[in-house]
Amino acid sequence: MDKSKIFSAVQKQLxxxxxxxxxxxxxxxxxxNPDGNIYNTIGDLYLRKGDKKNAVEFFHKAAAFFIKxxxxxxxxxxxxxxxxxxxxxxxx
Numbered sequence: 001m002d003k004s005k006i007f008s009a010v011q012k013q014l015x016x017x018x019x020x021x022x023x024x025x026x027x028x029x030x031x032x033n034p035d036g037n038i039y040n041t042i043g044d045l046y047l048r049k050g051d052k053k054n055a056v057e058f059f060h061k062a063a064a065f066f067i068k069x070x071x072x073x074x075x076x077x078x079x080x081x082x083x084x085x086x087x088x089x090x091x092x
Contacts (some may be wrong), residue, residue, distance in 0.1 A: 019049050036065035040078065047085065056086050
């Protein structure tokens with residue numbers, strides 16, 4: 001499935017309040033198509049659920065992706081976000 005179709009499906013699930021299904025759709029997509037912005041979005045969705053552990057995990061994935069791709073400022077912003085969620089995160 002292409003990104004625009006996944007995006008539409010995710011938006012539909014979110015409009016119904018199905019955060020878990022939206023996360024599942026993005027996680028399935030990102031396994032085959034790594035994308036720092038999507039990792040960040042998944043982290044945000046976990047945060048909306050109150051699941052800080054998984055949120056931080058996906059924020060770390062996003063930061064690592066951006067570092068690998070040479071987008072250091074985006075990675076730095078994500079590390080700040082991680083420290084906001086978990087001030088004691090040793091990796092950030």
